[in-house]
Amino acid sequence: MALLDVRKLVVCVRGPQGTTTIVDGVSFSVPEESAVALVGESGSGKSLTAFSVIGLLPPGARIDRGSIQFDNRDLVTLRDREMRRIRGARIAMVFQEPSTALNPVYTIGSQIVEAVRLHRDLSSKEARALAEHWLGKVGMPSPSRAFGSYPHELSGGMKQRALLAMALVAQPALLIADEPTSSLDRTLEAQILDVVMQEREARKMGVVLVSHDLATVAEVTDRVVVMYAGQVVEERATESLVRAPAHPYTQALIASIPNPSAHAARKLGAPGPRLPVLGGAPPRFDDLPPGCRFAPRCPRVFDRCTTERPPLYPHDEGTVRCFLYAGADEASDEDERGAA
Ligand SMILES: Nc1ncnc2c1ncn2[C@@H]1O[C@H](COP(=O)(O)OP(=O)(O)OP(=O)(O)O)[C@@H](O)[C@H]1O
Numbered sequence: 001m002a003l004l005d006v007r008k009l010v011v012c013v014r015g016p017q018g019t020t021t022i023v024d025g026v027s028f029s030v031p032e033e034s035a036v037a038l039v040g041e042s043g044s045g046k047s048l049t050a051f052s053v054i055g056l057l058p059p060g061a062r063i064d065r066g067s068i069q070f071d072n073r074d075l076v077t078l079r080d081r082e083m084r085r086i087r088g089a090r091i092a093m094v095f096q097e098p099s100t101a102l103n104p105v106y107t108i109g110s111q112i113v114e115a116v117r118l119h120r121d122l123s124s125k126e127a128r129a130l131a132e133h134w135l136g137k138v139g140m141p142s143p144s145r146a147f148g149s150y151p152h153e154l155s156g157g158m159k160q161r162a163l164l165a166m167a168l169v170a171q172p173a174l175l176i177a178d179e180p181t182s183s184l185d186r187t188l189e190a191q192i193l194d195v196v197m198q199e200r201e202a203r204k205m206g207v208v209l210v211s212h213d214l215a216t217v218a219e220v221t222d223r224v225v226v227m228y229a230g231q232v233v234e235e236r237a238t239e240s241l242v243r244a245p246a247h248p249y250t251q252a253l254i255a256s257i258p259n260p261s262a263h264a265a266r267k268l269g270a271p272g273p274r275l276p277v278l279g280g281a282p283p284r285f286d287d288l289p290p291g292c293r294f295a296p297r298c299p300r301v302f303d304r305c306t307t308e309r310p311p312l313y314p315h316d317e318g319t320v321r322c323f324l325y326a327g328a329d330e331a332s333d334e335d336e337r338g339a340a
């Protein structure tokens with residue numbers, strides 16, 4: 001059984017023009033002890049999907065339909081009080097913006113201690129020791145100094161580490177990390193991901209790693225969910241997806257990885273023929289094309305793509321939303337509403 005199972009999730013946001021559907025029928029699961037990447041360009045709905053799982057959607061956004069199975073329960077139906085008990089203890093999240101996720105008026109230490117004591121009955125001395133232990137573990141050069149620091153006294157990278165310590169201190173079953181490394185340089189990024197993956201090994205923790213950078217996540221995850229304009233367009237085991245991406249969008253993502261030989265060579269192997277780098281931008285959510293959402297940018301577009309919405313087709317023990325894979329096979333029954 002999967003640790004987390006998201007089915008046909010629909011998230012809407014309220015705007016001046018009325019309600020718009022952003023996350024549109026997203027399904028994916030995180031098998032026990034595995035790491036899954038959620039990848040896609042800015043605005044594709046990765047964070048809204050992640051926030052849905054932890055029950056912290058921003059004001060104006062709400063889950064319209066779908067289910068999120070975790071611990072034999074549907075998180076979508078839980079009351080705030082029940083969700084608060086799960087959040088932090090069973091599911092923890094590291095946010096994209098460390099500055100907004102940390103409270104500026106409390107020291108790092110007191111925020112971690114609070115996170116610990118919310119879920120575990122420890123004395124303040126024990127909680128402090130545990131907090132410093134975790135600050136050290138995430139690579140803070142001086143854990144006791146960091147403990148007494150305020151967020152503004154730390155660099156972006158240090159804040160990100162503090163947040164990670166706060167997330168891991170409760171030993172969650174599932175960690176959601178939303179672009180935990182986007183503000184960091186490559187070395188720090190690798191260190192942070194190392195800590196996450198060590199924890200995953202040591203405690204069999206499940207991980208959802210959100211990123212716009214396929215190269216980064218390819219090295220550490222088991223499966224990849226590629227999102228485009230609010231939908232899943234490809235979902236497969238990382239290695240085969242990276243070796244032979246099926247969706248033209250995934251192909252473009254891989255082709256646009258700068259200098260694959262340097263960074264991602266271990267997973268990517270020899271760089272294949274390079275596709276032209278993807279031009280244009282994703283469609284607006286209130287003005288989606290009538291056919292495939294990717295059609296206006298797709299180098300392999302044909303007639304059907306501009307008039308019909310592609311469902312998810314089964315492909316290589318995963319799925320791909322593209323008519324190029326419409327064989328004799330029926331569309332996957334994982335598919336939602338014909339990509340409405
Ligand atoms: N609170 C909100 N109110 C209105 N619209 C929102 C809100 N949050 C997100 N959106 C809309 O949903 C889209 C997807 O947002 P989301 O933050 O999930 O994207 P993302 O894939 O995480 O992007 P990024 O890589 O930039 O973090 C945004 O482009 C925006 O149009």
Ligand SMILES: [Mg+2]
Nearest residue numbers: 046047096178
């Ligand atoms: Mg985001």
